[in-house]
Amino acid sequence: MLKLACVNQKGGTGKTTTVLHLSYILARKGARVLAIDLDPQANLTSAMRLDPDNIESGIDDVLESYAQKGDKVKITDVARDIDIGDVRVTLAPSNAYLERLNITLLNALARESVLRSALEDVKGFDVVLIDCQPTLSILTLNALVAADYTLIPVETRGLSVQGLLMLFDTIEQVKEKLNKDLQVLGILPVRFQKRLKAAQKNLERLQNFSDVVKVYPPVPESAAFEEMIENNKTLYDVESETAKRALKIYEQVADDIIQLAMVVA
Ligand SMILES: Nc1ncnc2c1ncn2[C@@H]1O[C@H](COP(=O)(O)OP(=O)(O)O)[C@@H](O)[C@H]1O
Numbered sequence: 001m002l003k004l005a006c007v008n009q010k011g012g013t014g015k016t017t018t019v020l021h022l023s024y025i026l027a028r029k030g031a032r033v034l035a036i037d038l039d040p041q042a043n044l045t046s047a048m049r050l051d052p053d054n055i056e057s058g059i060d061d062v063l064e065s066y067a068q069k070g071d072k073v074k075i076t077d078v079a080r081d082i083d084i085g086d087v088r089v090t091l092a093p094s095n096a097y098l099e100r101l102n103i104t105l106l107n108a109l110a111r112e113s114v115l116r117s118a119l120e121d122v123k124g125f126d127v128v129l130i131d132c133q134p135t136l137s138i139l140t141l142n143a144l145v146a147a148d149y150t151l152i153p154v155e156t157r158g159l160s161v162q163g164l165l166m167l168f169d170t171i172e173q174v175k176e177k178l179n180k181d182l183q184v185l186g187i188l189p190v191r192f193q194k195r196l197k198a199a200q201k202n203l204e205r206l207q208n209f210s211d212v213v214k215v216y217p218p219v220p221e222s223a224a225f226e227e228m229i230e231n232n233k234t235l236y237d238v239e240s241e242t243a244k245r246a247l248k249i250y251e252q253v254a255d256d257i258i259q260l261a262m263v264v265a
Pocket residue numbers: 010011012013014015016017018043134190191192219220221222223225226246
């Protein structure tokens with residue numbers, strides 16, 4: 001079971017979009033996928049067409065129980081099967097209450113490894129994808145401690161190299177102190193508009209990182225992304241050129257994940 005956390009402490013960099021699309025691409029390739037929404041904004045939950053305000057139990061209940069003594073609420077107790085296009089994935093949903101965990105976990109023993117413990121009780125999946133909130137919070141730390149790999153989506157229009165360096169520094173610290181096996185799968189540039197000079201320049205700056213980490217080819221900006229969610233369509237159903245190119249890049253990432261999942265399994 002390979003666990004991958006999609007992280008970037010900046011908002012709007014394509015984390016949720018990446019987890020959503022990788023979920024069904026991996027499922028279509030035959031992997032059993034568990035997606036975990038670890039963002040109190042619950043965008044992944046909404047994108048998978050569940051109403052965060054109306055879920056009975058979510059990942060917050062799981063983390064709360066694992067942070068305490070006594071009975072555990074397992075991830076599989078709160079997870080739901082979701083049909084996307086013609087495949088099925090499993091989602092551990094989130095809601096606004098999850099934000100409270102950033103406070104309650106402060107006083108918990110081994111507060112950074114609560115999600116890791118919860119995942120130790122999960123079986124029957126090939127890949128676990130964790131969608132993180134846009135801060136380096138205790139929740140995000142939990143994702144980094146639970147994960148085997150991180151994927152870092154970066155928006156090519158508004159790149160902050162300093163922000164990226166800070167993220168790498170955090171990952172290094174997590175490796176040193178909390179999860180020595182954590183690895184970076186790569187940087188994924190997204191929303192790339194090749195006609196924009198700033199985007200070209202930012203892509204080059206990202207490619208400079210390729211000595212130390214894999215930098216995937218950029219996922220193009222495509223209007224299809226907004227429409228697909230609303231119509232329960234996937235990148236396989238959309239005809240536009242940009243959507244086809246986006247699918248190719250996401251499939252490349254998915255193929256890497258499947259290769260690595262076979263090693264971990
Ligand atoms: N390749 C893309 N083309 C066009 N829009 C995109 C693309 N990738 C992401 N988006 C849009 O960008 C916005 C932010 O993406 P999101 O995945 O929610 O970021 P994050 O989870 O990092 O905050 C969303 O409205 C999403 O639909």
